[in-house]
Amino acid sequence: MLKNLFSSGKKPENLTQTIETFLQEYRSQCFPDGVMQALTKVNVLLKKKTYILELTLPFACQGELEDIARELVTELDIDIELSLTFAINPVRSHAIKGIKNIVAIASGKGGVGKSTTAVNIAYALMAEGAKVGILDADIYGPSIPTMLGIENQRPSSLDGKLMQPLSANGLTAMSIGFLVSDSDATVWRGPMASSAFSQMLNETAWDSAAGTAEQELDYLIIDMPPGTGDIQLTLAQKVPVAATIVTTPQDIALKDAVKGINMFDKVKVPVLGVIENMSYHICDNCGHHSHLFGQGGAQTITEQYKVDLLGQLPLNIQIREDSDAGNTTVLANTAGEITTMYRKIARNMAAQLYYQLDANSPYTVEIISLDQ
Template sequence: MAAYQDQVRTVLSDVVDPDTGTDLVGSGAFRGAAQTAEGAVIDLVLGYPGRSGHDGLRAQVQAALAAAGLGPATISIDQRIVAHVVKDGLTPLPEVKNIIAVASGKGGVGKSTTAVNLALALAAEGANVGVLDADIYGPSVPRMLGVSGRPHSHDNKHFQPMIGHGLQCMSIGFMVDEETPMIWRGPMVTQAMQQMLNQTAWSNLDYLVVDLPPGTGDIQLSLSQKVPVSGAIIVTTPQDIALLDARRAVAMFAKVDIPVLGVVENMSTHRCSNCGHVEPVFGEGGGARMAEEQHVPLLGQLPLALAIREQADGGRPTVVAAPDSDEAAIYRRIARGAAGRLSLRARNKTMGLPKVSIE
């Protein structure tokens, strides 16, 4: 039996999980193999939510076993999401395992649409997910998730998160009228962001996706210094100006010791609704070049599609409005890739430890 397990370990050390970019042994996913009276069994435990990728991973493993002269096996795939290390001096929130910041160097690149669809994709892949709208001046999460009303408090200290399409969410947009401008200076904005983060009664979240405002200003600096962020995702478009600002965002996270999980290129191409011609209206290959230059993964490229905008504006983003669409599949692949790469980082062993008091 041990000999079979060793054989399987050798085979799986050459099988690369596309969502982590690492082999199944090196990532710690391989947990054991055995031959029983009913046949061979292989146990895999992924550190990220990846339901829609399980069948493809099983096919990879079966093909590798066949190529090595081993027979087919029953492949059990489970997923176990843990808290990962954050910047020194910071500890995770009690009910939030990992915080993923979604940022952009400039506005108008589809960052909020990406953040909301990313959160929905993580949930669809099997995670408990929340969204924090940290764009105080331009909150858009309430409309995108189709949520209205005011958050309630059971203890006069914490707000209960609003729920949109199964996501726990909080936004300054729930506190003020949609058309009321937030005429606040920087310190008030950062204080509001921290209050929403710390005074929301988040419940058992695997991931909290934070939709940051564009740029590298007060909110981003406060987030990096005071919030236990596990990783960041940069959203850009292929045009040179957007890429220039996106590089600044990558550099900012590097300076504050927050890992960039990857780059998402939005509005990559446009398909004509009349003739079907595909054209890169904002340039071509910019996101891929930037990702290569900055030594970070290109998580995915999304088209400039009318449906994505209409669905977000209508309160039913693409992942829930058209779950079988090509665009939803891209969002889910981005979610698996980002969470998969985060799963390779060291575990935060302080998360979940019991509190000990001496009297």
């Protein structure tokens, strides 16, 4: 973009104005109307030949701002220092203490990598600048404790009323797997499972994970059980913010993803978008992309139902090995290509939450209560 602005190769006289113009004209899935439109505060300062960009944003997107800064450095041959503040506010009112926003990660069927995606998205949001927690609501098959590498730990209680969540590399976590054995959880009837979910959501001190400083969570990621039956409907009604659907390109998975979109529509939970997992396989030898489970399916349903395609992830053995070992890919290889994909998906999801539901969003013309 800057090459178009300065095709003559001459440095502009007013670099501060140039930087602001670039931020205004920049476009991406995170910033459909430019960065300036999303900023709640911006200062461009010059200090000892270094341009300092003091930016305050309403959603987690640190990685994209770092990419923008690198592009400015390259194109303008200047030094830039970023000073980022994320002023993330609740987009909908709720009574759950210690949490600003809740996003349910759901799938119409099992086996699509929903839990793996949920954990990586949670860590990716942390990398993007947010305070994050995860709640394992998959009552019948809690896998989050294993994926976080803390399956043998148990939560405590300081007052006998609220449970202290656990901390896994800075991620605040709660799961039925911390409280009962897997074999006990699998024989629960629907009302018992729903009651357990409600207790974990409402009776956890989310802002005070064991061993961490007390701080309110910007986002709580909920790993929902797979399916669209009665238990999923009941749990969805208790989640007051928004949802993201995980699917694979297979026709049967896509049909179930549509069921998931319709389920959340019935309980007035907005769908932020769809993540297509196992979208393609990359050959280790030649790098060829093979679409083993089909191609273009998620794009079709997102266009049909007018929701965002948040991103596409490859079928990659490292993701599975990292999850099984309790060493999440986003943490195991912070600079890797897969981590970059997860981080982009995470900030796209955070951006959609802001643009669709926040009262200060530039797209919010009239505020309609979804809690009624």
